Amino acid sequence: MIELRRISKTFHKHDERVDAVRDINLTIAQKEIIAVIGPSGCGKSTLLNMIAGLYMPTKGAVVYKGKHVTDVNTDVGYMTQKDNLLPWRTVQDNIAFPLELAGVSRSERIERAAEAIKHVGLDGFERRYPHELSGGMRKRACLARMLLYGAETALLDEPFAALDAQLKLAMHDLLLRLAAEAGQTVMLVTHDLMEAVTLADRVFVCTRRPATIAFEQRIGLARPRDVLNVRFTNEFKHLYDALWERLRLEYQEDRV
């Protein structure tokens, strides 16, 4: 469904050449949940930006459902690392924004936004402005907005980094439930190995910049997963330890 064909991305800042991504080759199937982990600043976000069509690869091609991505890819919902809520709109109006753009009537917008707000636990904050919310609340508002947009593919760039442990679990559960319901394909960038193993079907580990795929780990845990209890199973522990071991080796190589 999503194919990255040997894509590389080079930025030119002043006279400096920055290779963000080099020769990444991967295919993501429909309804698959992919987690990408790697050191910060390695070019993971650049990868998502290319799938979203915000950046064009310097070399190679991004193919989405058989079509080359040459412009903004409106089939994806993209939750960026920086929350980009509109500062002059209330939470409710921000979350309903994609519906407003699609020409949905006001009463229906409010109704559907209310449901999404409840899902992410922001009820009571409908009329607040983004600057009145905490970082974690803004992230959840972004998530609710993405859910309402209802894209077939969700790109998430460290979506739960600012949340506390309990809330993180609740959001993991919500994400898995809704993705399964809607048959969504999900690609998630994260720092959190636990999160990656809990959510993903496959985990890709990136090298330091320029990002390439160091290795891939299939996570064969049964679905639907209980996000809390799955981590106490032996299967989870084995996968987690194996990944951790390989990550450690990866880091060691980097230090040499």
Place this chain on the structure above:
Amino acid sequence: MTAPEARTVPAEAASDAPAAAPARREYGGFMLACQVVLGVIILLLWQGASGRLIDDFFISNPVDVAERLYQWIADGSLFLHIWATVYETLMGFIVGAVGGVILGIWLGVSPFTNRLLNPYLNALNALPKVALAPLFVLWFGLGIASKIALAAVLVLFLVFLNTYAGVREVDQDLIDSARLMRATRAQLVAKVIIPSAMSWVFAGLKISVPYALIGAVLGEMIAANRGLGYLVQFSGSQFDSAGVFAVLMVIALLSVVLNFLVELVQHRMQLWRIVGR
């Protein structure tokens, strides 16, 4: 009493509250009394110096000025002149503001037109707009239209430059995220670019209000038969220094009132505060 006041001060300072406001709160009525006393002292010094230290012909004196003001108020002519100036200022402001906002948004969102017109707009902007006054008199005659045109052209460039800067400053991430949500070009302009540029537009509108007054008064000084600019020019040509001072006071008062109105509107605009941070 002081506790709630103390709490409101930082919040006000964070927004666009006038710089004088905290000082006024700090000293309360005492400061106001001092300010009145200072005003009275200045008037007394002026009255005392006039005719003794400096020739009455140059600086007139408060009593004569007050007499002249009373005379103009009594025969109603002052209000005619004030109304002419206020009308030109407001009309010039409205015309210039609407034109500036439209031009700023249009050029902000169309790079081709922007590049095309750029050198011409730069040249026009560099031109002292006041020099256009004779042209406006030729085009629009001696009536109020030429003054409105002069005020409007001063306002237009200020508002245009601010609006344009605001449109160019729009966060690209906001635009990207709206485009990913299938926003059309018209929706981008209406729902992202314009609201985002609003604080810049308001800032432009605010700073251009005094310029509208300048344009109106200057236009009247060049060629007119009514208005405060005409009156100050006429009094000067009659060597009537009391009249000149009287009009200057009225103009100062008018601009204070205008600024006060701007502050009032600004405080009513919740939007300004939210976007302006």
